[in-house]
Amino acid sequence: MAIDSHMHINSLLLENKEKYISAINNNYLIESVINVGLDLKSSEESITISKANHKFFSSVGIHPLYIESQNLSDLYNLAINPKVIAIGEIGLDSTKSNFEVQKKYLIEQIIIANEVHLPVIIHSNNSNKLVIDIFEKYVKPKYGCVFHCFQPDLEDLKYLVKNDFYISFAGRITYKNAKKSIEVANIVPDDLFLVETDSPYISPEPLREKINETANIKYIINKLAEIKQRDYDEIEQITRENAKSLFKKIK
Ligand SMILES: [Zn+2]
Numbered sequence: 001m002a003i004d005s006h007m008h009i010n011s012l013l014l015e016n017k018e019k020y021i022s023a024i025n026n027n028y029l030i031e032s033v034i035n036v037g038l039d040l041k042s043s044e045e046s047i048t049i050s051k052a053n054h055k056f057f058s059s060v061g062i063h064p065l066y067i068e069s070q071n072l073s074d075l076y077n078l079a080i081n082p083k084v085i086a087i088g089e090i091g092l093d094s095t096k097s098n099f100e101v102q103k104k105y106l107i108e109q110i111i112i113a114n115e116v117h118l119p120v121i122i123h124s125n126n127s128n129k130l131v132i133d134i135f136e137k138y139v140k141p142k143y144g145c146v147f148h149c150f151q152p153d154l155e156d157l158k159y160l161v162k163n164d165f166y167i168s169f170a171g172r173i174t175y176k177n178a179k180k181s182i183e184v185a186n187i188v189p190d191d192l193f194l195v196e197t198d199s200p201y202i203s204p205e206p207l208r209e210k211i212n213e214t215a216n217i218k219y220i221i222n223k224l225a226e227i228k229q230r231d232y233d234e235i236e237q238i239t240r241e242n243a244k245s246l247f248k249k250i251k
Contacts, residue, residue, distance in 0.1 A: 001031035002221060002236050003243040003250070004214045005168055006089075006121065006148045006196035009035050009049060009056075010042040017049075024055055024214050031240060032250060033214055034059055034196075036089050036121060036148075039066040043078050050083035057250055059086040059121050061109055064093040064102040072108050079116045085249040087113035088121025089148060092130050103134060110139045119144030119246050128156040141165075144246045149198055152180035154187075161192060166246055168194040171204035171212065174223045185227045194246070195220045195239045 009020055024030055035050065036059045037043025043060035050056040060078045062070045079087060090109040092102050113120045120141045124131050128151060135141070140163075147160060150167035160167060167188060173181045185193075195217055197204075203212035204219040225235045244250050 001029060001240065002195070002217050003031050003240045004033040004197050004199075004217045005146070005194040005239075005243050005247075006036055006059075006170070007033050007199045007214055008038065008042070008201070009033075010037070010045045011200050020213060021049065021053060021056075025053055027215055029218070030055065030214055032057060034085065034121075034243075034247065034250075037061055038063040038089065040070055040074050040078070043075070047078060047081050047083060056083075057085045057247070058083050059088045060084050061086075061088040061090045061121070062105055063089050063123055064091055064105065065096060067098075067101055067105045070105075072105075072112065075109065076112050076116070079112060079118060082249070084118070085247040086119050086121050087116075089123040090120060091123035092125070092127035093123065094126040099130075103130075106131070106134060107138050110134075110141055114139070114142045117143050118249075119146065121145075122147045123149075124151065126151065128153055132156065132159055135163075146194060146246060148196060149202070150181075150184065152184040154184070157184055157188065161189060164192070166192050166194055166242065168196045169220055169224060170196050170198045171202040171216070171220060173227075174204040174219055176205075182227050185224055190238055191242060191245075193224075193239065194243050195224065195235075 035046040046058040050058045146166040148168045149170040199212035225232045
């Protein structure tokens with residue numbers, strides 16, 4: 001069984017959330033999913049769904065593109081819920097220029113994660129080096145970290161491996177131009193990688209025109225098995241165990 005380490009059932013793209021929730025509940029190939037918040041509202045909704053569905057776990061946080069008027073003390077209250085297993089997604093995104101505010105939110109949210117003993121899920125859009133810089137100059141996650149949908153760079157990978165931080169592969173690894181991701185997949189240590197769909201976004205090949213869903217995690221596992229010349233079951237097991245060792249509250 002697989003763990004989808006990053007998805008968004010609260011996305012506005014999904015009109016009939018109940019349909020997607022029961023598809024996951026009824027899919028015997030899926031052990032659990034991490035439903036990731038983008039702001040306080042979606043984080044709160046994620047907790048409500050996790051309380052009612054045992055396969056669902058929540059990550060709460062404020063994404064760098066959603067930081068307007070969000071109160072971080074409210075996030076602290078959400079973070080202590082038993083089904084909240086991480087803080088995220090948090091990070092930096094180069095498509096907006098409010099870098100100083102993004103940086104402040106990232107720092108404050110890592111501090112909260114360290115206080116409540118949770119790992120962080122990092123969103124980095126063309127900003128790996130800047131995020132790493134914040135870890136070194138301001139505050140480093142103490143309870144683990146994953147760069148979700150990792151934008152491949154060998155130097156950044158070296159830093160993450162040295163710190164026992166994880167990277168996560170999403171649908172992009174199945175794309176034709178994924179040469180650098182394949183290079184990263186070949187050298188990432190067995191104990192430091194996860195898989196995710198980031199659904200309903202970034203659908204894998206051969207479903208790129210469709211709305212992405214957790215069942216498609218099999219295409220990502222399959223691609224990694226092909227690249228690493230391993231069995232499908234082995235990659236599924238490795239990524240499931242890695243998810244549980246990073247997100248310790250997943251049972
Ligand atoms: Zn995401």
